[in-house]
Amino acid sequence: MITVSSLTKxxxxxxxxxxVSFTAQTGRVTGFLGPNGAGKSTTMRIMVGLTPASTGxxxxxxxxxxxxxxxxxxxxxxLDASAQHAGRTGREILTIAQRTMGxxxxxxxxxxxxxxxxxxxxxxxxxxxxLGMRQRLGLATxxxxxxxxxxxxxxxxGLDPAGIRWMRDLLRGYADQGGTVLLSSHLLHEIxxxxxxxxxxxxxxxxxxxxxxxxxxxxxTVARAADAVALASAVERxxxxxxxxxxxxxxxxxxxxxxxxxxxxxxxxxxxxxxxxGAGLEDMFLELTADTQREGVAA
Amino acid sequence: xxxxxxxxxxxxxxxxxxxxxxxxxxxxxxSPIPLTRLVGxxxxxxxxxxxxxxxxASIIIMSVLATAALIVxxxxxxxxxxxxxxxxxxxxxxxxPIIGILAVTSEWSxxxxxxxxxxxxxxxxxxxxxxxxxxxxxxxxxxxxxxxxTLGTIVGSAITGLDxxxxxxxxxxxxxxxxxxxGMMFGFTLGVLIRNSAGAIVAYFVYSxxxxxxxxxxAMNQQWFADLQPWVDYxxxxxxxxxxxxxxxxxxxxxxxxTIWFLVPxxxxxxLVRRAEVx
Numbered sequence: 001m002i003t004v005s006s007l008t009k010x011x012x013x014x015x016x017x018x019x020v021s022f023t024a025q026t027g028r029v030t031g032f033l034g035p036n037g038a039g040k041s042t043t044m045r046i047m048v049g050l051t052p053a054s055t056g057x058x059x060x061x062x063x064x065x066x067x068x069x070x071x072x073x074x075x076x077x078x079l080d081a082s083a084q085h086a087g088r089t090g091r092e093i094l095t096i097a098q099r100t101m102g103x104x105x106x107x108x109x110x111x112x113x114x115x116x117x118x119x120x121x122x123x124x125x126x127x128x129x130x131l132g133m134r135q136r137l138g139l140a141t142x143x144x145x146x147x148x149x150x151x152x153x154x155x156x157x158g159l160d161p162a163g164i165r166w167m168r169d170l171l172r173g174y175a176d177q178g179g180t181v182l183l184s185s186h187l188l189h190e191i192x193x194x195x196x197x198x199x200x201x202x203x204x205x206x207x208x209x210x211x212x213x214x215x216x217x218x219x220x221t222v223a224r225a226a227d228a229v230a231l232a233s234a235v236e237r238x239x240x241x242x243x244x245x246x247x248x249x250x251x252x253x254x255x256x257x258x259x260x261x262x263x264x265x266x267x268x269x270x271x272x273x274x275x276x277x278g279a280g281l282e283d284m285f286l287e288l289t290a291d292t293q294r295e296g297v298a299a
Numbered sequence: 300x301x302x303x304x305x306x307x308x309x310x311x312x313x314x315x316x317x318x319x320x321x322x323x324x325x326x327x328x329x330s331p332i333p334l335t336r337l338v339g340x341x342x343x344x345x346x347x348x349x350x351x352x353x354x355x356a357s358i359i360i361m362s363v364l365a366t367a368a369l370i371v372x373x374x375x376x377x378x379x380x381x382x383x384x385x386x387x388x389x390x391x392x393x394x395x396p397i398i399g400i401l402a403v404t405s406e407w408s409x410x411x412x413x414x415x416x417x418x419x420x421x422x423x424x425x426x427x428x429x430x431x432x433x434x435x436x437x438x439x440x441x442x443x444x445x446x447x448x449t450l451g452t453i454v455g456s457a458i459t460g461l462d463x464x465x466x467x468x469x470x471x472x473x474x475x476x477x478x479x480x481x482g483m484m485f486g487f488t489l490g491v492l493i494r495n496s497a498g499a500i501v502a503y504f505v506y507s508x509x510x511x512x513x514x515x516x517x518a519m520n521q522q523w524f525a526d527l528q529p530w531v532d533y534x535x536x537x538x539x540x541x542x543x544x545x546x547x548x549x550x551x552x553x554x555x556x557x558t559i560w561f562l563v564p565x566x567x568x569x570x571l572v573r574r575a576e577v578x
Contacts, residue, residue: 049420050413050577066420070329077417083410087348093414096347099340100332100418125349141414 001026001180002047002149007056009042009204016042018204019056024149024182024197029175031195031212032184035289039204040184041079044153048077060149072101075149076142081134081157086127090117090137093126094144101145111140116166131158139167150174152183156190168194192281202289215284223259224249224272234266235259251276332419337428338435345402345432354398358440359447361390366451370458378455379464383448384475388541391444391479392507395437396486400499402429403490408497412577422572430487437483441476470544478540482507485533485561491568494575507534533560 002024009017017039024030034040045051047058049065060068060075068074084093094108112122115136126134135158142150150171156164164187171194175181185191191198198215200208208215225231228248235242238261240254249272252259256273263270276283345351365386370378403426406412419425448467456463486503493499511534518525528535529549533556539549 045576045578048417050416052574052576068329068420069331071420072418073329079413079417080410083413085344085348085405085409085411087350087409088411092347096340096344097414097418099336099343100415102330102332102336 001061002030002151002182003057003059003062004043004047005057005059007043007046007058008054009039009046009051010054015204017046017053020201020204020206021056022199022206022209024180026180027175027178028196029171029181029183029194030197030199031191032182032199032201033186033188033191033285034184034201036186038201038289040201041153043201044079044151044182044184047151048075048079050079070101070145072097072145072147073103074145074147075151076145076147077151078135078138078142078155079151079153081131081138084126084134084137087125089123089125090129090133091122093137094122094140097141097144103145107144111144114143115140132160132163135159136163139170148178149180150182152181154185155183156185156187164190188281188285200285200288202291207288208284216281220251220253220276221256221259222249222251222272222274222276223256223263223270225263225268225270227268230266231259231263231268231270234262234268238262334424334428334431337419337425338431341402341425341428341432342435344405345398345436351401354394354401355436357394358391359443361394362387362444362447365390366447366454370451370455373455375459375461378452378459378461380448380452380467381471383451383455384444384467384472385541387444387448387451388475388479391440392482395440395479395483396503396507397500398436399433399483399486400490400503401496402433403487404494404496404499407494407577410578416577423569426491426569426572430484433483433487434480437480438476441472441479445472474540474544478537481537481540481557481561485537488561488565488568491572492564494572510534511538530555531559533557 004023005021007017007020008015020039020043022030032040032043042051043058046053047060047065048071057064065071065075071077088096091108091112094111095105098105098108112119117133117136117140121129121133126137129137135155139152139155142152152171156167159167168190171181171183175196183191183194192212195212197211198209199206200215223231223235225248228244228250232242232244232250235250235252235254235258238254238258240252240258242250242252244250254262256275260270260273263273346355366383369383369386373382406415415425416422452463452465485506486499489499489502489506493502511532514524514528514532514535518528529552536549536553536556539545540553545553
């Protein structure tokens, strides 16, 4: 379990992480979302002691990362797959980590097999690796010590579709067996598929957190009728907020039941009625981080 | 008599999704990482890249080349042990500091520090291991130089037909070794302070090639500095180690200048590194 409490990091005149508190539960995958520069990576770096926090704490199972006697055997970390000595071979990078942690030599072989790096690839120098291969190597390094907590920053970056599916299954299985997974991504679909819990951060502050089910439930209902305006006013009469879109669909915070009832009462024939969670995460993400988006996207 | 096979403890590893990822344990009773293990890892990291390997190999290559050059170009009378030692010592004063610098700076320049300092979140300990590793390399390099110098003297005498001239001493060797290793450690200090390979190497050459003539000029023109120089000029104090045994006062001067140029900057560098972000 990872417990982050009131974490703040200020640089000269700039607050990168602002009073962030959340928990990544054991046995669950926690997705860490936010626009570019929102403070995701800084928060993760603070967790593993690479960046000192200005105030606040980040604890792994109740202990500070620096107090872990052999951190690699407890917490698997992948922050930047490209941050490796370009002149070392993939196998050598794993061997260094294996020796540092004091693991049996066979573990290197096992990890190479796990992340599907062939012997020829393992003997190549990392400067010749594609981003996807670097991610695989980074995951291999993170998993090497058989940790029970994983902290991964954008692990799906550069992976091909098969690789992304493979990683998703791996992390799912890992959490189901009692591991804790915290992963950041801007690939919302990935997060939506894999995460149990979500933490959304914008401009260094947490803008939403909770289970995926709860957060997406707030996304409301999408309905469509030939006369969208009539439908909208019917739903509005029930005291709900409604947005009418040009394609005759409406988006509302009412439940599907309430929309159906309102339509029946008003005699409007519905052509579509569904929960908005299909578009869910992206809409929610843009809405929650609207103030902090560079593009100023309207929610 | 029949034997009953009891299938016990078949591992579930292969069955679980993710194959070789074992079920994560609730809490690991992991033991702390000993310093000796880290020194081993850091030594390995000095050799395991092409550039690192050739830098290490250049210790031997340069020793042999310097020896060969002296045999080919030197006059018969020059083929004495201390001349071989001096010829081999010159490239060492360049190679060893670079090894000391790169041992530290590559973690930042190549960004491998992200992994290193996550696996061992105690930067002082990692740098300590690097320091010891560099020290081991420096001392071994000097023994390699000793062996090559000895062989050079023997080969030289075989070629000239003269008796080999063993005009070196144990004290002299130790003194030269200390001088070379101190140069290496100064490189290490610059690495800790600057944390950038190119910057630290440039700084080292400014220190070892540009600064001495300037300070020498100052000493020639300003009497007060001429008196002060041995106490505050580390390069000056260090160079005397290559020229023979130091007097008591010269040791004190080495210690004083070394505190100013080596110990204090190293302490400041270590403090900064502990607070710096690793990106």
